[in-house]
Amino acid sequence: DGGITQSPKYLFRKEGQNVTLSCEQNLNHDAMYWYRQDPGQGLRLIYYSQIVNDFQKGDIAEGYSVSREKKESFPLTVTSAQKNPTAFYLCASRTPQGETQYFGPGTRLLVL
Amino acid sequence: AQSVTQLDSQVPVFEEAPVELRCNYSSSVSVYLFWYVQYPNQGLQLLLKYLSGSTLVESINGFEAEFNKSQTSFHLRKPSVHISDTAEYFCAVIFPSSGGYQKVTFGTGTKLQVIP
Numbered sequence: 001d002g003g004i005t006q007s008p009k010y011l012f013r014k015e016g017q018n019v020t021l022s023c024e025q026n027l028n029h030d031a032m033y034w035y036r037q038d039p040g041q042g043l044r045l046i047y048y049s050q051i052v053n054d055f056q057k058g059d060i061a062e063g064y065s066v067s068r069e070k071k072e073s074f075p076l077t078v079t080s081a082q083k084n085p086t087a088f089y090l091c092a093s094r095t096p097q098g099e100t101q102y103f104g105p106g107t108r109l110l111v112l
Numbered sequence: 113a114q115s116v117t118q119l120d121s122q123v124p125v126f127e128e129a130p131v132e133l134r135c136n137y138s139s140s141v142s143v144y145l146f147w148y149v150q151y152p153n154q155g156l157q158l159l160l161k162y163l164s165g166s167t168l169v170e171s172i173n174g175f176e177a178e179f180n181k182s183q184t185s186f187h188l189r190k191p192s193v194h195i196s197d198t199a200e201y202f203c204a205v206i207f208p209s210s211g212g213y214q215k216v217t218f219g220t221g222t223k224l225q226v227i228p
Contacts, residue, residue: 004155040121040220042202042218042219042220042221043156043202045215088153090155090156092155092156099144099161099163099206099214100146100158100161101158101216102158103148103155103156103157104155105154106153106154106155108153
């Protein structure tokens with residue numbers, strides 16, 4: 001089945017630690033996105049990539065980094081510079097026609 | 113500024129009653145409009161979308177939304193809700209932009225709670 005997978009489902013981060021969230025898609029979509037979801041705030045865009053080896057900052061990129069070495073993969077690293085990382089992180093990819101986004105199941109990041 | 117507003121953060125409704133979830137946006141140009149649904153601890157799923165054509169769009173599970181250009185609204189409705197409709201609903205808008213990138217802006221979400 002085609003779709004988007006995210007792992008792990010839950011992730012715990014210690015203070016000062018970098019952690020990486022995985023996002024993989026087999027939909028053959030060029031564009032991929034990372035969003036952060038906090039209660040009552042909707043979804044906020046962290047980073048997006050429209051093509052392999054290219055990515056752009058979204059609205060809240062500080063404290064995060066990404067890479068796009070393969071079309072199928074768009075990992076997100078939450079660095080120690082992100083002081084409030086506790087949130088639900090959603091990865092998405094977009095259809096070639098450019099309108100509909102498909103979402104993964106999400107990763108919940110918690111701070112120890 | 114371009115924005116999407118969902119005024120109701122929570123909407124309680126009795127089972128089999130009708131419901132309307134409101135979405136308004138600010139834009140003077142054409143936009144694409146979407147409703148997504150999110151069940152607890154899951155990702156978002158597309159419910160329905162308006163790109164062009166008929167202003168009334170329907171989903172397979174009985175929801176419908178009507179694009180109203182004059183009121184810049186895209187309200188979601190269902191004539192009779194079921195317990196399984198309990199979820200959070202997000203309105204989303206694609207505003208046209210230069211440079212080929214179409215940014216999706218999401219509303220803050222409305223939690224629909226269906227009461228037995």
